[in-house]
Every structure is written in C-alpha cells, then in structure tokens.
Amino acid sequence: MNLRLFIVYATLVSTGFAGQALAHGYITTEKIAQHVPECITPAANTFKCARGIEREKLTESRGQAMRKEGALRVRLMNQPLTLTDNETEDGNASVAFSYLGFDKRLNIHIIHVQRYEGDGYMVINHRSGKQAFPSGYPIASPDGKNFLSMSEDMFAGYNPNNIEIWQLASGRIVKAANFELEWGPESGDWIDSKSIRVNKRCFAPTESNPTALKPCGIANIKLLNKKWKLFE
Numbered sequence: 001m002n003l004r005l006f007i008v009y010a011t012l013v014s015t016g017f018a019g020q021a022l023a024h025g026y027i028t029t030e031k032i033a034q035h036v037p038e039c040i041t042p043a044a045n046t047f048k049c050a051r052g053i054e055r056e057k058l059t060e061s062r063g064q065a066m067r068k069e070g071a072l073r074v075r076l077m078n079q080p081l082t083l084t085d086n087e088t089e090d091g092n093a094s095v096a097f098s099y100l101g102f103d104k105r106l107n108i109h110i111i112h113v114q115r116y117e118g119d120g121y122m123v124i125n126h127r128s129g130k131q132a133f134p135s136g137y138p139i140a141s142p143d144g145k146n147f148l149s150m151s152e153d154m155f156a157g158y159n160p161n162n163i164e165i166w167q168l169a170s171g172r173i174v175k176a177a178n179f180e181l182e183w184g185p186e187s188g189d190w191i192d193s194k195s196i197r198v199n200k201r202c203f204a205p206t207e208s209n210p211t212a213l214k215p216c217g218i219a220n221i222k223l224l225n226k227k228w229k230l231f232e
Contacts, residue, residue: 039053
C-alpha cells in the first residue's frame with residue numbers, strides 16, 4: 001500500500017519556547033495532522049503542532065507514554081526512557097521533546113525534537129532501545145524493513161534539505177542512504193519496498209515573493225544492486 005506524506009507545512013514562529021526563527025518542516029502524516037487544531041492554522045507553529053499531536057497520542061498509548069513533571073516518559077520493552085525539556089535561553093542547548101506515536105510496522109516510537117532553530121526527529125526501537133535521528137517523519141516501507149524521511153528547507157538552513165532511507169535490522173536503525181538536494185522534496189510515496197516516488201519543488205522567485213517555490217517534476221529512488229539510487 002502506498003503511503004503519501006502529508007501536505008501540511010508548519011512555519012516556526014514565536015513559541016513561548018526559546019525558538020523564534022522561521023523555518024519549514026514536516027511534523028507528521030496528513031492523516032494525523034489534519035485533525036489537530038494546532039496543526040491546521042495558516043501559520044502553524046511546529047512546537048504547538050507537535051504538542052497537539054502528543055496530546056492525542058499519549059491518550060492512545062494507554063500509559064506506554066506519558067508526560068509527567070515536565071518530562072516525556074516512554075516505556076520500552078526492557079527499559080524506561082525519560083526525555084526532559086530544556087527551555088533555556090541558551091539557544092544551543094534549548095530543546096523540547098514531543099511524542100508523535102508508535103509505529104507498529106517499524107516497532108519504533110517517534111519523537112519530535114524542537115530546537116532553538118529548526119527541528120528534527122528521534123526514533124527509538126521498542127525492543128532494543130536503539131535510537132536514530134532522521135531529518136523527517138519516518139514513513140514505513142510496505143515490507144516494514146526500511147523507512148523514508150524527507151526534510152525541506154531551501155531558505156533558512158536550520159533543517160536539512162534532503163531525503164533519507166533508513167534500514168531496520170536486529171534492533172538497529174541504520175541510515176542506508178542520504179541525498180542532499182538542490183530542490184525541495186514536497187511529498188513522497190513508497191511505490192513498493194524497493195522504489196520511491198517524490199514530488200519536487202524548485203525555486204520560482206517573483207518580485208513580490210523572492211522565496212516562492214513551484215512544482216518541478218518527479219524524482220524516483222530505487223534499490224539497485226543493494227544500493228539506493230536517486231533518479232532526477
């Protein structure tokens with residue numbers, strides 16, 4: 001089954017948290033985000049959007065994940081994990097963690113990581129406790145052996161502008177491919193477990209909008225001879 005990335009974009013504005021820089025980033029899938037009020041405003045705030053999603057996902061977790069005394073606590077199979085926000089004025093150290101849910105196919109917990117400038121993700125294997133930090137929200141391959149992550153940031157530079165493919169094996173989460181791009185990955189699908197289709201956006205500046213983007217075609221990623229290759 002093809003799984004399409006969400007179309008919801010979030011603009012990072014003043015959060016009450018330390019970060020106040022402008023950036024664009026994916027938070028989660030459209031199916032999840034479209035029901036969260038904090039994620040569908042015209043200038044959605046990444047931190048508030050993530051916390052809005054967390055509110056729903058903590059309820060769904062039935063105690064597997066909870067927020068207590070300013071910390072996010074996740075019950076892994078063999079160990080507890082506590083992630084504590086650091087809302088400091090020191091930009092380099094400022095960070096907040098929000099729970100985005102559990103992916104049964106990948107057997108991972110998904111955490112949004114809000115930094116002073118930009119944001120990212122942490123994924124944690126439920127059984128082994130191994131962690132990885134993809135640049136975008138993980139989208140599982142049909143066979144559950146890999147996931148796709150995408151990040152679009154063509155202007156601010158706070159986040160990567162890339163496509164990553166991660167492999168899961170024996171409790172480990174390993175980056176199998178990383179493609180740095182001159183165009184932005186607007187959305188993407190797994191066609192099957194060995195091929196991906198990505199919708200591209202390119203620069204289209206105008207006098208009134210120097211940061212404008214426009215659709216500019218399709219890119220494909222395929223697994224050939226055990227290596228992922230990008231075809232633009």
